[in-house]
Amino acid sequence: MSETFTFVIDDKEIEGCFGQTILEAAEEAGVYIPRLCHLKGLTPFGSCRVCTCMVNGRAMAACTQPAAPGMIVENASERVTEIRKSLVEMLFVEGNHFCMFCERSGDCELQGLAYRFGIAAPRYPYLFPERDLDASHDDIFIDRNRCVLCGRCVRASREKDGKHVFGFVGRGPAKRVQVNAEAALAETKVAVTDEAVAACPVGAILKKRTAYRVPVGERRYDHEPIGSDIEKRRTAAAE
Amino acid sequence: MGKAKIATTSLAGCFGCHMSLLDIDERILELIELVDFDKSPIDDIKTFSGRCLVGLVEGGCCNEENVEVLKSFREHCEILISFGDCAIMGGIPAMRNTIPLQECLDEAYINGPTVYNPSGEVPNDPEIPLLLNRVYPAHEVVRIDYHLPGCPPPADTIWEALVALLSNKPLDLPYELIKYD
Amino acid sequence: MSQDHELERSVRAICQAHDRDAGRLLDIVRQVQVREGQVSGAALDLIAEELGQQRVEVEGVVSFYAFFSEEPQGRIVIRLCGDVIDRMQGAERVGKVLEDELGIRFGETTEDGLISLEWTACIGMSDQAPAALVGNVIVTQLATDAARDLVRELRKHGDPQRLVRTFGDGNNAHERVRAMVVNNIRQAGPVILAEMEKGSAIRKSVALSPAEVVRAVKTARLRGRGGAGFPTGMKWQFTRTAEGDTRYIICNADEGEPGTFKDRVILTERPHLLFEGMTIAGYAIGAEKGILYLRAEYAYLRSMLEEVLDTRREKGLLGAHICGKEGFAFDIRIQLGAGAYICGEETALISSAEGLRGDPKNRPPFPAQKGYKGCPSSVNNVETLCCVARIMDNGAGWFAQLGSECSSGTKLFSVSGDCRSPGIYELPFGTTLGELLELVGAGDAVGVQVGGPSGKMVGPADFDREFCFDDLATGGSIMVFGPERDLLEVASGFMDFFIDESCGYCTPCRVGNVLLKERLDKVRAGLADASDLDYLERLGETVRTASRCGLGQTSPNPILSTLENFRPLYEARLKSPDESLLATFDIQGALEESRGITGRDSLHFRREDGRQNSQEKGATA
Known part of the structure; x- marks a missing residue:
């Protein structure tokens, strides 16, 4: 289970272990793959397709596709971003x-x-x-x-x-x-x-009765893009 | 070379986006150095005096008059900008889009709980522009070059956008200036 | 009160008759539907309670399938086939007559509760269109006067079966079928439509080891006949070697691709060959159980098929020790579908057979690893399994030399549309489309939809292409369109089909198809310019790339293939982009409702010329 391997996302080599999805392995390595239907702790669903990546040249949902040794994953390329948008x-x-x-x-x-x-x-x-x-x-x-x-x-x-x-x-x-x-x-x-x-x-x-408690300017995505928390892990690890 | 000209209009909107434009505060003096306002509620000029560099459109199209005005903006402006959520997605007026038109009119003029309308009729003067079947975002009616979302778009967003376009720079707004509320 | 009691008694009885097995939910719901004419909220609660499920889960299943209804339906449901081919042959006129005669619209039920009227997707009768399902009874070549008589008769005796006066050929006249359907076998070939002695192929198979059977199928170079062309031997190999104690062989008889009806003919005329193939498959992969997933539209064949299974059990061709082979036990059950094209997709089919919504499953795991009830399963097409039986009977070498270099064997083609002889043609791979068109009498074809809506629309430039897995691959649906047809209308009809049949699970298919159809119809209405063709291509490409299963990955094909092969048809309808209003903005359409309400015309955009009358104003400003 804990046996690890490496695969590539956007020219960066990252580590994954058997049983992990591409999305999970990427997240652990501080690479954010945009997603919507995925929520940590729930069975992967694969319905929104926002996490679509090109895996060895084929479109796949990163939230349901297991990571595998030697995979070449395209996450931030123009064509992938275009699909997600x-x-x-x-x-x-x-x-x-x-x-x-x-x-x-x-x-x-x-x-x-x-x-x-x-x-x-x-x-x-x-x-x-x-x-x-x-x-x-x-x-x-x-x-x-x-x-x-x-x-x-x-x-x-x-x-x-x-x-x-x-x-x-x-x-x-x-x-x-x-x-x-x-x-x-x-x-x-x-x-x-x-x-x-x-x-x-x-x-x-x-x-009910909880609306608008957080003022504009202090809300989750007011200053930093969604996924920043994951990406910071990578920066932190690099330092 | 004369100053560039700007035109603005509020279609099916609440003028809130125009208020936000005025919210650039003292920078309006700088703006006046850069541009002349042509057709706009700000100077109350009703018809285009000629071609404009930038047109700012607030609000979507809820009636034929809106379409007519938007069309003339497209014809007179080099760069047409949708500013505000109503122009971009219809906004509050578009909440009627899931309700049949007749039902909307009946609710507004006859059945609504606060309606006082002794005639019991829906106004139908020949001067009243026909309503469209639904409210259309501006870019579903004419080609729109740039969108500045927000309800209203922050003054800074409008300012940054205008300054960039007037100085011939690409419009590349920072993350914090694109907001849908 | 007693009515409630009656419902409770009957629903509980149905559930108990199915061992309260949630896996049999489709069968349970079907029986409730037939008995009660609906699956009411009360029935949902009862079924959920009996099966130990949640109401919303049962509701999810009931609401997924076209043949189930939460609202009350008439005792008889008339489902008129609304497929493109049927519409070409006058289905809409027939529909109008039915509406008038019944005094209801589509989607409604007569006041006396006798008859409901619905449109349905292709029911596999494109060679004898227009066709309808009346209850389980198939009515073919339905002319307008016949439609009128049909309603009058139903009103008189209420028995759909009595609408059938003459039986079709072959087993259509079988006492357990009694259908007016005709086979229309125009050309029989040596693989599928030849005769075979019952049990012969099984005997030869069990003389070999299972591994040798798999090898034979590989040597024959057999590939799946459903359209995707996956090598059958490889699929079996995966299933055979996957971890698990129980394995399943599932035959996909959910023939839903519009224009396809070959499986109907196989099921009618060659059921033994099919079951023989399934049994051999069971032997090869080590499965003891087989499931024939039969589309609901073919329910009229079920009783006869059950009889065939019984016969085979009696003859020792099913059951324990088949053909005397020690330790080889295999049996087959029939699972009826309930009206959902998506269930032809193998993982959706498995979901459906498990009593779930027909949503495709995420892959991996593949069915070969974890399929039906989590067990290794091989899902094979009807025609593929028939090929298997023939391969084992005649030899892999014999089969491999049939057909073309890249594709061995023969292929069944279901031909419909504008041709002299619609029907079934069994031809070797390597036959060209042009040769087939000549055979069917379609000399003036301008467009041919190869492989159904999920395939491609091709024109004369492609008529010399060969049918094979490397060139023109097809599950066998060939729809022919003559010079008087509007191919963009055809494409639009196909998009309607995909919108109706999408399971709605993933975003690109659920939303993208609606958007594709919207813009295609704008083009057809003259409300688009050149940029919209670009829009269609990009959007189509996104849907094709990002969709989760084969349905979404092929659903843009009606548009993409006509854009590729019939671009001038689009270009001829484009507006010039010089006007300030977008071509796609339909100002006249947008004002229509208001004109009706106010009783006056627009100030700016008068209806007469469709152009604004302030054009001059603008020019003088």
């Missing part, structure tokens, strides 16, 4: 992301990715889908306008909370997150302290 833009036009009044603004991973990539406006037309909002629960609400279908709540509820509060229903563009009840969130066993609630990377699952 395109995917982030797709997610922006797919939902109704009104950042200007969203409680998660400044702390949102989708937004963070867009900032990191310097996206000023998406190249695709906004789809403005009709989505609903579930505010039935006393402490939590779901705004499906902002859901990116990453499945983090689904997995966290199942794997961390042992509750199965969330699941996917429908398919294709009609796919959506559903709660484990006839009608609404209030009927489920969800609690405000659930990992599933904290797992949402965007403003789709939010705690």
Whole structure:
């Protein structure tokens, strides 16, 4: 298990061990691979494709692809970044992301990715889908306008909370997150302290009465791009 | 050579982005050294007097009048900039985009809980521009050269962008100046 | 109250009949659906409780498949095939007649609760289109007057089977099939459509060691017939040597690629050959269990197939000690699908057979390592397994000399569209597209969709290309389009198909296909300029590269291949980019609703000429 090997990301040789995904090995080495559906501690999912890398010339999701000796991984190249930007833009036009009044603004991973990539406006037309909002629960609400279908709540509820509060229903563009009840969130066993609630990377699952507590200028992505914490490890190690 | 000309407009916006433009504070004096304002609510010039170097567009297009104005901006401006989230993604006005138009009008003029409208009718004067089926971001209507996101974009963002463009430099905003809120 | 009680009793009984096995969820839900005409919220709760699952998991499955419905449906569901070929042959006119006659729209149910009307994707009857599924009964060559009669008859007797007056040829007339479907076998070849003595290939196989069987298949250079062309022997080798006690052989009979119907004909006419191949595969990889994953559209064949399995059990060709071989036990069960093209993708098929949503799985692990229920599994195409039986019967050398240098054997082609003789053609690899077109009587073809929507649209410049894995690779769907067809409309229809059939798991496929279709339709409507072709190409390339499975990786093909081979069709519809408004901004369309509401025309953009009347103003300013 602890047997190590080396592989290459963007011309840098890094170490990995068997059982690690490319994303995990890279992260440990202080190389940030942008991601959205991935959350440490949850089963890798591979749905957002934001972590797409070219691995030995083929596109693969770094969050699900095991690292292997001698792999040549392209992470920060222009063509890979172009694909990722395109995917982030797709997610922006797919939902109704009104950042200007969203409680998660400044702390949102989708937004963070867009900032990191310097996206000023998406190249695709906004789809403005009709989505609903579930505010039935006393402490939590779901705004499906902002859901990116990453499945983090689904997995966290199942794997961390042992509750199965969330699941996917429908398919294709009609796919959506559903709660484990006839009608609404209030009927489920969800609690405000659930990992599933904290797992949402965007403003789709939010705690009530907690909005806008962090002032503008002090929020997670106000000054440093998403992934900076990981990249600092590399700098620190080099020094 | 005369000073470069700037035009600005607020389409389906709240003028907040224009307020942010004024928020450059005393730098407005520097700006005036660099440029003349052409068509703009700032100087209340209603029609273009000629070609402009830069056009700043606040707001998306919610009606035909917006489209008409945006079109003339594209025709008169070398560089057209969307500034603010409404121009870029429709913003608050675009919240109506998931609701049928008739329902929006009925809510606004007839059914809304705070509506006082004894006529019980939706205004329909021939002078009122027709609404579009939904609110369109500016870059879905005309070609836009640069986008300055934010609600509103920070004054510094607008300042940096204008200074760069007026001095013929590439517009390369630092990380902290691209924000969607 | 008693109704609730009745529902509870029946749902619990169905679950118990399936040993409360969550792995059989598809079968359970199907039975509930058939019995109740819906899978209601109450049924979801009951099923979840019986199976020890969560309601949302069951709901996730029910909502995934087109043949299940949470809303009440009519006792009979008419599913009219809305595929491109069917539409070319008049499906829309038929649809209109059905709507008028039933007094409902698509997606609705008649007030008396008798009939629901839906569109469905290709049901594998492109050679006898337009076609529909009425319950499980297939109705083919459905003309408008026949559609009218169909509704009247159903209203009278309510029995879809009675709509079938004459049976098709061969086993279509079998007492357990009784279908009006015809085989349309136009050219039989020596591999798939020749006769074979039952058990002959198995006897020859079990005389060898499993490793020798794998070697024979490798020597025959057999490659998968589903389209991807993976070497079968290698797949078996991986499965055989993977760690695990239990192994599975799964036959992919989820023939969903529009325009393909070869498996329908094999299942109808050569079921023994197929089961023989599956059994040999089981022997080769060390599997005791086989699963035939049969698409729901072919449910009409199920009873006959079950009978064939019974016959084979009686003859000692399935079960324990097959053909007297000590220690070789193998049996096959049929798993019915429920209307999802994505389940033709092997890992999605496995998910579905496990009773889950038909989402493809992440790879690795590959099915050969961890497939069905986490066990090493080999998923093979129907035609591939038939080849296996023939290889073992006639010899690997015999098979290898058929076909072309790079691709051995024959291939079944399902030909439909604008040609004189649509149907099934078994031809050796190496045959050119042009030769096939001549054979089918399609002299004036301007475009041919090779390999279905996920394949390519090619034009006359490619007609001399050979069918083989190194040149024109195909699962066998050949759709022919004559000079009067609008190929961009065809491409748009294919994009609709992919949007409907995407599982929605990954971003590029779920969102990208919608965006591709939006822009393609803009081009078709004359609302695009040259830059939009560039946009389509880039977006298509991103979807192709970044998608998680084969569906998304091929879904941009209708656009990318027409852009490559039929670019002038696009260019002819482009706007010149000199106007200030973007070509893609449809000002007239954007104003239409307001005109209706206000009863007046635009001040600036009058409808008559489609141009703004302030053009002059702008010029004088």
